[in-house]
Amino acid sequence: MSFLIDGLQYANWSEKIFRQMRAGGVDAVHVTITYHETFRETVLIIEKWNRWFEQHPDVIFQGRTAADVQLARDTGRTAIFFGSQNPSCIEDDIGLVEVMHTLGLRFMQLTYNNQSLLASGCYEDEDTGLTRMGRQVVAEMNRVGLVVDMSHSGERSTFEAIEHSTRPITISHANPASWHAARRNKSDALLRALGKSGGFLGLSAYPHHLKDGGGCTLQSWCEMAALAVDLMGSQNVGIGTDLCQDQPDSIVEWMRVGRWTKAIDYGEGSADNAGFPAMPDWFHDNRDLAAIRAGLRAVGLDEATANGIMGDNWLAFFDKSFGAQDVSKKIRNAAE
Amino acid sequence: MSFLIDGLQYANWSEKIFRQMRAGGVDAVHVTITYHETFRETVLIIEKWNRWFEQHPDVIFQGRTAADVQLARDTGRTAIFFGSQNPSCIEDDIGLVEVMHTLGLRFMQLTYNNQSLLASGCYEDEDTGLTRMGRQVVAEMNRVGLVVDMSHSGERSTFEAIEHSTRPITISHANPASWHAARRNKSDALLRALGKSGGFLGLSAYPHHLKDGGGCTLQSWCEMAALAVDLMGSQNVGIGTDLCQDQPDSIVEWMRVGRWTKAIDYGEGSADNAGFPAMPDWFHDNRDLAAIRAGLRAVGLDEATANGIMGDNWLAFFDKSFGAQDVSKKIRNAAE
Numbered sequence: 141m142s143f144l145i146d147g148l149q150y151a152n153w154s155e156k157i158f159r160q161m162r163a164g165g166v167d168a169v170h171v172t173i174t175y176h177e178t179f180r181e182t183v184l185i186i187e188k189w190n191r192w193f194e195q196h197p198d199v200i201f202q203g204r205t206a207a208d209v210q211l212a213r214d215t216g217r218t219a220i221f222f223g224s225q226n227p228s229c230i231e232d233d234i235g236l237v238e239v240m241h242t243l244g245l246r247f248m249q250l251t252y253n254n255q256s257l258l259a260s261g262c263y264e265d266e267d268t269g270l271t272r273m274g275r276q277v278v279a280e281m282n283r284v285g286l287v288v289d290m291s292h293s294g295e296r297s298t299f300e301a302i303e304h305s306t307r308p309i310t311i312s313h314a315n316p317a318s319w320h321a322a323r324r325n326k327s328d329a330l331l332r333a334l335g336k337s338g339g340f341l342g343l344s345a346y347p348h349h350l351k352d353g354g355g356c357t358l359q360s361w362c363e364m365a366a367l368a369v370d371l372m373g374s375q376n377v378g379i380g381t382d383l384c385q386d387q388p389d390s391i392v393e394w395m396r397v398g399r400w401t402k403a404i405d406y407g408e409g410s411a412d413n414a415g416f417p418a419m420p421d422w423f424h425d426n427r428d429l430a431a432i433r434a435g436l437r438a439v440g441l442d443e444a445t446a447n448g449i450m451g452d453n454w455l456a457f458f459d460k461s462f463g464a465q466d467v468s469k470k471i472r473n474a475a476e
Numbered sequence: 477m478s479f480l481i482d483g484l485q486y487a488n489w490s491e492k493i494f495r496q497m498r499a500g501g502v503d504a505v506h507v508t509i510t511y512h513e514t515f516r517e518t519v520l521i522i523e524k525w526n527r528w529f530e531q532h533p534d535v536i537f538q539g540r541t542a543a544d545v546q547l548a549r550d551t552g553r554t555a556i557f558f559g560s561q562n563p564s565c566i567e568d569d570i571g572l573v574e575v576m577h578t579l580g581l582r583f584m585q586l587t588y589n590n591q592s593l594l595a596s597g598c599y600e601d602e603d604t605g606l607t608r609m610g611r612q613v614v615a616e617m618n619r620v621g622l623v624v625d626m627s628h629s630g631e632r633s634t635f636e637a638i639e640h641s642t643r644p645i646t647i648s649h650a651n652p653a654s655w656h657a658a659r660r661n662k663s664d665a666l667l668r669a670l671g672k673s674g675g676f677l678g679l680s681a682y683p684h685h686l687k688d689g690g691g692c693t694l695q696s697w698c699e700m701a702a703l704a705v706d707l708m709g710s711q712n713v714g715i716g717t718d719l720c721q722d723q724p725d726s727i728v729e730w731m732r733v734g735r736w737t738k739a740i741d742y743g744e745g746s747a748d749n750a751g752f753p754a755m756p757d758w759f760h761d762n763r764d765l766a767a768i769r770a771g772l773r774a775v776g777l778d779e780a781t782a783n784g785i786m787g788d789n790w791l792a793f794f795d796k797s798f799g800a801q802d803v804s805k806k807i808r809n810a811a812e
Contacts, residue, residue, distance in 0.1 A: 239523060243575065
């Protein structure tokens, strides 16, 4: 049996959801903890997570290394890995990259839809690629072991991140645009380049990224997974559901609008479909994850490939991504 | 040969000083990183330390556990353990206790001379003991493994911290008042209670804490060490020099005045002796530490006791103090 890892969730966390993770046998989840929040606001959110870890040590704990996924399996719990969908948490301060990594951040998107200090988002009219600070921050993220995530970035910025980063990057939650054309889905050319660089794609189950939206069948989704394997290589694809369970619609508005506009922005939605979209009927919560395996086999993927997508590939990616590159930590790790 | 550990320094850090630590064979130093700085300001100081760790990995690294002292010895480096001399860095937010511990803080004074949100400082007219928040924060510090340091606190507050804390506390840099009467030195009754609780005293070489000030001889200082052993027990005493090497006098003013007054406060100094006092001629920098051993033997302390004071006692204290008490980390440590 492979590991079971979801590479992106942003739920309205509760004990109910943590117990659903256990009921679903989920070994690890990359959770979004912050979008547009400042450093101090992000620390407040980490404090909230610390309380959850303290209150529910029987079901969840904070993951920091790939070995924590095995520990989760061994102790019957789910390892929670922190991620940020925007670089707001590092403000204009490159020193916060290492500080956030020390606090457990393992993924950071360089942009969320808009231009950031680091790169261009996928909703900007012009994508100008990595900024001066963006190149410096990518190098620093490489050094400390914080994964560059380009899910919400523009295509040029993403190509430049692949090129500039000395370690593999990820698109943690998106799908091939050749399966379903959407602003957030990615071109075949980009996915091929990502796979070639050792980078990683987490396949989304968020309706706006799906052919037929919430009506997308498991079979269609798994055919898309097979397409992604063709584009990327069988080791470079996993799951990144983008599950936003139990969130009120005010949250999707915060995700889209933050504090950058006084107007409204619908992102992937629209005025008459402004809230969170209804999920496909085969995926409502963490208890539904394991059943994807049979769907992958049913579309003809072999067992090793299916196991890879279900979690083994993410685990290998975690293993090569979360450790530091700098000399002192190398000395330290060697002696440990 | 014992370990060599200094339980308190606040130097104007530089590569020169780091290399003096190595020349002196110092395995570990508890360094003060913050006094009156807010959380965000303290993080900026941690960022500065991160750069030093990155630039000088051959001589220093950040210590987090007692095992890091052995690692320092094995790799010929000095482990740097962070401490705060005031609780300003946790502001009014108990959640910052765990966050600061995650960032590496291992000691925190509940007060620095003045009343804080947690307890009373040794310069207040009234010592009202631990506050409501103080009791909660001590419990939280116990839970995560952040050592309560009462060096600059009032006597009643210190007795109450000993009583309320479920783990041994420290006075990291002070001396017995029965040897030299000074506001910052501690009564025999307090030191006896501290020793009885398993608590720890780091012996100061800061002139204001010394008989004859900067004229104090090594022999006199070592006789004081023997007195401390009599009061506290041979396992509960170490070195905490309070070395403020290379600091300009503007820094001692910041330590004393912070932002709490528009006037001037001389603390242990006076208008005609406002700056840093001159150190004893036998202790100027880290290269002078090792010679204290012979002084301890010369006043009649046996080898094991001298070794304990030089560093072995601090190491044992680190070992029982820096780990978390909560269930999830226990599960985690057990499986590691």
